[in-house]
Amino acid sequence: MRKMFGLLAAFLCSVLLLTxxxxxxxxxxxxxxxxxxxxxxxxxxxxxxxxxEPAEExxxxxxxxxxxxxxxxxxxxxxELTPVLADKWENIDPLTWKIHIRKGVKFSNxxxxxxxxxxxxxxxxxxxxxxxADNAKLDSIKVEGENLIYxxxxxxxxxxxxxxxxxxxxxxxxxxxxxxxxxxxTTAPYMVTSFQPGEVMELKANPNYWGGTPGLDRLTVKxxxxxxxxxxxxxxxxxxxxxxxDPAGAKMFQGKEGFNTLEVPSLRLEFAFLNLQHxxxxxxxxxxxxxxxxxxxAMAKVFGGEACGTVFPAAAGYGFxxxxxxxxxxAEAKKLLASEGFADTNGDGVVEKDGQPFxxxxxxxxxxxxxxxxxxxxxxxxxxxxxxxxxxxxxNLNKGDFDMxxxxxxxxxxxxTQRILEQNFTTNGADNYGKYSNPAYDEVIAxxxxxxxxxxxxxxxxxxxxxxxxxxxxxxxVSGKTVIVSKSGVKNLKKYPLDYYLIDKDxxx
Amino acid sequence: xxxxxKKFMGDRLFLILLLLNVVLVSFFLLSPGxxxxxxxxxxxxxxxxxxxxxxxxxxDQLGRCYLSRLMYGGKATLVMTFGIxxxxxxxxxxxxxxAALAGGWAEHFFxxxxxxxxxxxxxxxxLVMVSIFGNGLVTTTFAIVSxxxxxxxxxxxxxxxxxxxxxxxxxxxxxxxxxxxxxxxxVLPNVFPQVIVVATQDFGDKLLLLSTLSLLxxxxxxxxxxxxxxxxxxxxxxxxxxWLLFYPGFLIFLHVIMFNLLGxxxxxxxxxxxx
Numbered sequence: 001m002r003k004m005f006g007l008l009a010a011f012l013c014s015v016l017l018l019t020x021x022x023x024x025x026x027x028x029x030x031x032x033x034x035x036x037x038x039x040x041x042x043x044x045x046x047x048x049x050x051x052x053e054p055a056e057e058x059x060x061x062x063x064x065x066x067x068x069x070x071x072x073x074x075x076x077x078x079x080e081l082t083p084v085l086a087d088k089w090e091n092i093d094p095l096t097w098k099i100h101i102r103k104g105v106k107f108s109n110x111x112x113x114x115x116x117x118x119x120x121x122x123x124x125x126x127x128x129x130x131x132x133a134d135n136a137k138l139d140s141i142k143v144e145g146e147n148l149i150y151x152x153x154x155x156x157x158x159x160x161x162x163x164x165x166x167x168x169x170x171x172x173x174x175x176x177x178x179x180x181x182x183x184x185x186t187t188a189p190y191m192v193t194s195f196q197p198g199e200v201m202e203l204k205a206n207p208n209y210w211g212g213t214p215g216l217d218r219l220t221v222k223x224x225x226x227x228x229x230x231x232x233x234x235x236x237x238x239x240x241x242x243x244x245x246d247p248a249g250a251k252m253f254q255g256k257e258g259f260n261t262l263e264v265p266s267l268r269l270e271f272a273f274l275n276l277q278h279x280x281x282x283x284x285x286x287x288x289x290x291x292x293x294x295x296x297x298a299m300a301k302v303f304g305g306e307a308c309g310t311v312f313p314a315a316a317g318y319g320f321x322x323x324x325x326x327x328x329x330x331a332e333a334k335k336l337l338a339s340e341g342f343a344d345t346n347g348d349g350v351v352e353k354d355g356q357p358f359x360x361x362x363x364x365x366x367x368x369x370x371x372x373x374x375x376x377x378x379x380x381x382x383x384x385x386x387x388x389x390x391x392x393x394x395x396n397l398n399k400g401d402f403d404m405x406x407x408x409x410x411x412x413x414x415x416x417t418q419r420i421l422e423q424n425f426t427t428n429g430a431d432n433y434g435k436y437s438n439p440a441y442d443e444v445i446a447x448x449x450x451x452x453x454x455x456x457x458x459x460x461x462x463x464x465x466x467x468x469x470x471x472x473x474x475x476x477x478v479s480g481k482t483v484i485v486s487k488s489g490v491k492n493l494k495k496y497p498l499d500y501y502l503i504d505k506d507x508x509x
Numbered sequence: 510x511x512x513x514x515k516k517f518m519g520d521r522l523f524l525i526l527l528l529l530n531v532v533l534v535s536f537f538l539l540s541p542g543x544x545x546x547x548x549x550x551x552x553x554x555x556x557x558x559x560x561x562x563x564x565x566x567x568x569d570q571l572g573r574c575y576l577s578r579l580m581y582g583g584k585a586t587l588v589m590t591f592g593i594x595x596x597x598x599x600x601x602x603x604x605x606x607x608a609a610l611a612g613g614w615a616e617h618f619f620x621x622x623x624x625x626x627x628x629x630x631x632x633x634x635x636l637v638m639v640s641i642f643g644n645g646l647v648t649t650t651f652a653i654v655s656x657x658x659x660x661x662x663x664x665x666x667x668x669x670x671x672x673x674x675x676x677x678x679x680x681x682x683x684x685x686x687x688x689x690x691x692x693x694x695x696v697l698p699n700v701f702p703q704v705i706v707v708a709t710q711d712f713g714d715k716l717l718l719l720s721t722l723s724l725l726x727x728x729x730x731x732x733x734x735x736x737x738x739x740x741x742x743x744x745x746x747x748x749x750x751x752w753l754l755f756y757p758g759f760l761i762f763l764h765v766i767m768f769n770l771l772g773x774x775x776x777x778x779x780x781x782x783x784x
């Protein structure tokens with residue numbers, strides 16, 4: 001009996017632990033804002049790596065989120081290319097760009113930033129990181145007075161967009177690599193004062209900032225990986241800004257006094273790779289039927305986003321409204337499958353062709369409501385999907401060892417569309433794991449590389465999507481929302497569609 | 510056998526516990542017949558309802574009937590646990606008895622091998638196996654089975670050792686009793702009661718282990734409902750819909766405690782000291 005009471009007590013404790021911690025009304029344990037003296041904000045990110053080396057992995061993105069990175073150009077909250085450290089640029093010929101470097105900009109250590117520093121920063125990034133090299137397509141840089149003469153290996157209309165990627169943060173390269181990893185010296189509004197790898201970085205306002213006085217004196221940036229924990233930290237007052245809450249977490253703060261919720265339609269597309277080597281998935285009509293069997297509105301509802309059905313979400317503004325996107329029409333899907341010879345002859349709910357049941361695997365690496373919704377929806381059309389949860393889908397993708405694979409990409413990562421269209425869908429694209437190939441499509445992308453006019457690039461983007469929507473090499477599903485919740489004292493947060501921008505010089509409290 | 514029957518029938522607490530366990534388990538085994546809804550049909554418009562007439566325990570994040578999921582999940586969990594326990598009891602006991610009866614270097618070698626395996630924490634072994642063979646209910650079950658039978662082998666082995674050299678076995682052997690008869694008539698009846706006690710108490714442990722692995726995403730794969738997996742699915746909704754965590758958690762707790770109590774009582778009933 002005593003054992004029973006012991007167990008009962010243990011159970012009650014665990015219930016309290018599980019349910020109780022959400023209770024508190026968020027006591028006013030504000031971390032900063034002491035008698036108006038110092039302006040300080042604590043922010044929690046979902047990602048912070050062991051190093052702050054901007055030209056490696058995604059560290060530059062963490063710096064950019066903390067307002068500690070500046071690049072030649074930036075993409076503003078309306079997704080427009082905006083000058084920062086470069087104040088003007090021109091194309092001399094298809095391979096050569098003349099980029100004028102802003103004068104009077106100082107690094108946070110007081111040193112003047114010269115075109116020579118910019119050259120060294122970009123060359124350093126290209127040397128260190130494959131992604132940087134792909135983005136820069138750098139042949140050579142020469143300093144010519146106040147200008148850089150930048151030559152690309154091939155005509156590349158996306159260059160000035162791509163140089164906004166925080167990989168190309170302009171830093172004082174006289175610092176040693178070890179020091180850069182602990183906190184690079186940049187020209188940004190905030191400078192890193194201390195960094196505990198993978199845990200927390202402390203920043204203060206850059207006294208030598210060229211763009212005016214930053215809105216805060218100090219900024220603490222923490223890593224809190226778990227969505228729930230991040231939401232709770234905000235409730236308890238431990239942090240002032242929580243970046244990227246999941247829909248469930250975000251709902252708790254909606255309309256709640258004391259908090260502001262910023263919902264930014266994301267450029268992140270949730271999609272499924274299809275392996276065109278699969279006997280059924282190689283058939284374009286079958287892929288079309290699958291695309292038709294998915295009710296994206298229902299999926300968006302449980303996922304907390306918007307139906308997408310093409311490569312670029314509505315927020316990106318690349319022909320979303322004028323395209324005949326992948327859409328839901330179950331009857332049409334069934335008809336199409338039947339016309340391809342699929343029928344459920346044994347009454348088990350799964351269609352067969354030549355005695356082979358339509359059963360495919362779907363590999364996932366993250367638990368979201370999407371896989372099970374997809375599974376249930378495709379089952380309506382008689383397609384059986386087996387969900388296979390793996391630690392890392394990349395390995396199987398590289399080997400071509402998959403039927404379907406769920407993933408999400410930020411489309412238009414630097415505000416330009418070429419990279420994702422090229423890497424995912426051209427015959428030799430680096431991310432074309434399903435081996436899709438259409439010469440007409442490849443031709444459009446080749447044309448895009450040679451095109452420097454923004455309007456025409458946009459038209460080509462739409463043309464490329466039209467071809468993809470005929471061939472359906474992927475299942476385009478839904479796009480999410482980036483939700484940022486802050487205490488109401490935090491002011492001037494902007495809705496940046498690119499989620500690697502967050503704190504800028506205007507944010508204050 | 511008759512003496513045991515008498516013991517069982519004479520112990521009211523044991524009978525009550527047994528009855529409760531049978532009722533509990535049959536409720537979940539009958540779930541396909543009595544569940545109000547389809548456990549895997551999604552209704553995005555009805556997500557996270559607290560309760561309604563159609564959905565007595567509300568719905569989960571995909572709008573699936575939570576009561577039906579709990580019932581089907583219970584069936585999956587209990588059947589799987591039961592299968593694991595029966596299998597490891599049978600296999601482990603058989604191996605232990607054989608080793609003890611065989612004697613000599615074979616016994617020695619076998620038992621030292623078991624010691625070696627036991628020296629490695631079972632959770633680590635299971636995780637290694639699951640990561641090699643891929644996850645899913647089948648591989649997880651296999652992994653649990655392949656590390657858990659050892660306990661039973663050791664129990665059975667030491668029980669047989671206790672009477673292997675005693676008079677009645679010697680006499681039976683001298684009287685020319687065949688191996689099978691020796692096994693079923695003389696050895697098993699002396700091993701079985703204790704093993705049953707161990708198995709009953711172990712049921713809760715195995716249920717917990719299976720749920721833990723599913724909670725970590727290594728066991729049941731969607732859309733199969735399973736209590737541990739349901740817990741892991743409910744985790745993000747801890748604050749919005751705490752009942753999603755409460756129900757499966759409570760059911761796991763209830764079954765673990767019920768089977769532990771039954772096992773404890775069974776031990777007391779069968780304990781010769783008390784008689």
